[in-house]
Amino acid sequence: MSSASLEGKRVVLVVTGGIAAYKACEVVRRLRDHRVIVRVAMTAAATRFVTPLTFAALSGQSVMTSLFAGERPEDIPHVRWAEWAELVCVAPATADFIAKMAHGVADDFPSTLYLANAAPTLVAPAMEDDMYRHAAVQRNLATLEQDDVATVGPATGSLASGRTGPGRMSEPDEIVAAALRTLRHGVINKDLDGQRVLITAGPTYEALDPVRGFTNRSSGRMGFELAREAVLRGGRVTLVAGPSRLAAPAGVELRSVQSAADMQREVLSAANESDVAILCAAVCDFTPLDPVDEKLKKGDRSCLDVAMVRTTDILATLGKSDPRPFLVGFAAESSDVRERTAEKMAGKNCDMMVGNRVQGAEVGMGGFDNEVVILDRQGGEERIERLPKPEVATRIWGAIGRYRERMNS
Numbered sequence: 001m002s003s004a005s006l007e008g009k010r011v012v013l014v015v016t017g018g019i020a021a022y023k024a025c026e027v028v029r030r031l032r033d034h035r036v037i038v039r040v041a042m043t044a045a046a047t048r049f050v051t052p053l054t055f056a057a058l059s060g061q062s063v064m065t066s067l068f069a070g071e072r073p074e075d076i077p078h079v080r081w082a083e084w085a086e087l088v089c090v091a092p093a094t095a096d097f098i099a100k101m102a103h104g105v106a107d108d109f110p111s112t113l114y115l116a117n118a119a120p121t122l123v124a125p126a127m128e129d130d131m132y133r134h135a136a137v138q139r140n141l142a143t144l145e146q147d148d149v150a151t152v153g154p155a156t157g158s159l160a161s162g163r164t165g166p167g168r169m170s171e172p173d174e175i176v177a178a179a180l181r182t183l184r185h186g187v188i189n190k191d192l193d194g195q196r197v198l199i200t201a202g203p204t205y206e207a208l209d210p211v212r213g214f215t216n217r218s219s220g221r222m223g224f225e226l227a228r229e230a231v232l233r234g235g236r237v238t239l240v241a242g243p244s245r246l247a248a249p250a251g252v253e254l255r256s257v258q259s260a261a262d263m264q265r266e267v268l269s270a271a272n273e274s275d276v277a278i279l280c281a282a283v284c285d286f287t288p289l290d291p292v293d294e295k296l297k298k299g300d301r302s303c304l305d306v307a308m309v310r311t312t313d314i315l316a317t318l319g320k321s322d323p324r325p326f327l328v329g330f331a332a333e334s335s336d337v338r339e340r341t342a343e344k345m346a347g348k349n350c351d352m353m354v355g356n357r358v359q360g361a362e363v364g365m366g367g368f369d370n371e372v373v374i375l376d377r378q379g380g381e382e383r384i385e386r387l388p389k390p391e392v393a394t395r396i397w398g399a400i401g402r403y404r405e406r407m408n409s
């Protein structure tokens with residue numbers, strides 16, 4: 001698998017308190033060379049060896065050092081990070097941290113994250129040779145092996161004390177190679193395993209004549225990220241997309257469309273076979289009444305009147321169909337976002353509705369970030385503050401997964 005296909009994979013690197021913590025900086029850099037997104041979580045002891053600032057600068061992400069950093073109940077950062085991770089890599093792993101992992105101790109951010117996560121875990125032990133040989137450490141490593149935790153190293157070589165022996169952390173190259181291998185073969189959060197997922201994305205384009213038309217500034221990014229995340233979670237994804245410059249995520253069946261009418265046709269044909277549908281596209285509400293086949297001449301007219309008619313509301317149409325997939329809609333609102341989103345959810349018979357405010361060019365439609373509220377039919381509400389759209393997609397699928405699980409239990 002090339003670097004390109006690892007692009008956007010998500011690794012939490014746990015750094016614990018050993019001398020080899022400085023080598024973890026190189027691990028971050030090399031993972032980023034492969035376009036992997038790396039978040040670093042540090043134990044308190046690790047921060048004595050390398051500052052969080054160094055890892056923040058190298059990873060381009062916030063570093064977590066405290067279990068109690070979030071102030072609101074929905075923050076629960078160790079759970080969020082655990083959901084986000086496709087791989088947890090502990091490098092260096094101290095004797096102490098290995099013991100915590102083996103015994104299920106959860107008394108700081110990294111150890112609690114480890115227990116909360118379902119992704120594959122890789123540890124790179126690093127300690128003095130006598131510590132490494134100690135029966136307790138060997139017992140703990142054997143327990144980790146039984147728990148399906150993979151280990152890389154340690155190597156035998158010169159140690160921080162000046163002695164030579166086993167316990168030296170594997171070189172960053174070796175750790176990165178093991179991490180990439182694990183990313184290629186093992187993604188565990190497969191809550192959509194085998195399910196058929198339908199997603200719409202992007203704007204529609206309503207032609208007025210062969211060269212002109214009406215559209216909006218949707219980029220398609222939110223829907224494409226939802227599709228990418230659904231594939232990672234094991235879904236079989238059909239993405240119905242209006243005109244977009246974005247490349248389709250790997251593993252997705254892309255159906256490219258132009259107009260609202262085209263999108264409606266594709267959605268209704270795919271919906272019968274879908275378990276979950278997220279209609280995220282910014283479908284034009286109006287289309288020219290009389291599109292013409294020849295380019296309109298400007299002639300000597302000083303203005304142009306165009307009669308427009310309503311397009312079909314695809315979400316409401318799907319909401320009325322029976323049977324229908326688990327249905328999630330999107331609502332872009334300029335004001336009263338929560339109230340209007342709730343109204344739309346009920347009016348269009350959706351199971352969940354994601355509302356976002358139409359604001360500047362950077363957030364929401366056309367932007368790289370989003371800030372949303374997610375509502376469900378049981379009165380549940382989750383707010384996601386401004387975040388990059390890939391992360392918002394992870395959160396939305398997390399919310400959908402939790403709600404569906406509640407409904408089925």
Ligand SMILES: Cc1cc2nc3c(=O)[nH]c(=O)nc-3n(C[C@H](O)[C@H](O)[C@H](O)COP(=O)(O)O)c2cc1C
Nearest residue numbers: 016017018019043045046094095096097126127128
């Ligand atoms: C200078 C120094 C170097 C250390 N190096 C290591 C090490 O390489 N491996 C290890 O297991 N512990 C090492 N320790 C001990 C750990 O820092 C200590 O056990 C600490 O409690 C580990 O905390 P953590 O597992 O939460 O990071 C070292 C301590 C000091 C003072």
